[in-house]
Amino acid sequence: MPRKGLSFDQVLDAAAQLADREGLQNLTLARLASELHIKPPSLYNHIQSLEHLQDSLAARGMQMMIERTRQAAAGRSGKEALFAVAQTHREAAKEHPGLYTATQISVQKFSPESQKLASLYLSTILDVLQGYHLEEEKALHFIRIFRSILKGFMDLEVGGGFGMPLKLEETFELMLETLHSGMLQYSTVKG
Known part of the structure; x- marks a missing residue:
């Protein structure tokens, strides 16, 4: 009991x-x-188990990221939405590093409920990328790229891995500018 x-x-x-x-x-x-x-x-x-607990943390973390992503992207598109959502992810990783890490667990380990949240989370990011007018497969690749560069940057930042005397904000913006430029190259809308 x-x-x-x-x-x-x-x-x-x-x-x-x-x-x-x-x-x-x-x-x-x-x-x-x-x-x-x-x-x-x-x-x-x-x-039920440690795995059940981790799954529940992943679900809570994904719900947090879905809400924050939607709020950050509201009324924005393209570069402005991309930068706002990236900043939101960065803030979440700093404020809740454990919950954020839980969202990175392999989706195959998730319960069906958490898998649905993971799909919704990815759909939320896909909505942000719609402003770039990417073909569906390219958009999915760019979701992977977006998540990968953010995770790498945040792991280094939270772990104290940036030791050079350069402003982190400038590095973060340059990273996002590079991603933005890359997505523009694949836009189906030219001009």
Whole structure:
């Protein structure tokens, strides 16, 4: 029987905070139980397994990214939308590194519900790229490129991997300008 007053959402909140603070890779059931001041077996009253917990964190992270992406892109298109959405991703990775990392788990490991959210998340990014008038297959390639360059940049930034005395904002903008220019080359609308 679940501990009185402890809900699945509270367990998930604690897991998200722990993952954000210490890294998703350091999230264990024993560590989470300690954080909640319960015995590890008691967690099974709320979750099925560590994989179930990670899937739930991925779903929460994707929901967060869907909402933030939609807000950032609202009323914008093309380059303006691209830059706003990229900045939103960067902010999310800094504010919630554990949740953001959870969204990067292989989609094959997701539950059907989380797979639907992953598809919706990708569709949201695809909507942002519509301003570039790309053929569908090219747009899908550019979603991969967009996510890859952002993840690489954010992993280096959050991990302290940028040591040169250059302004990160300039690097970030140059990276996005390069992506923007690349997508323009493949636009089906010329002129």
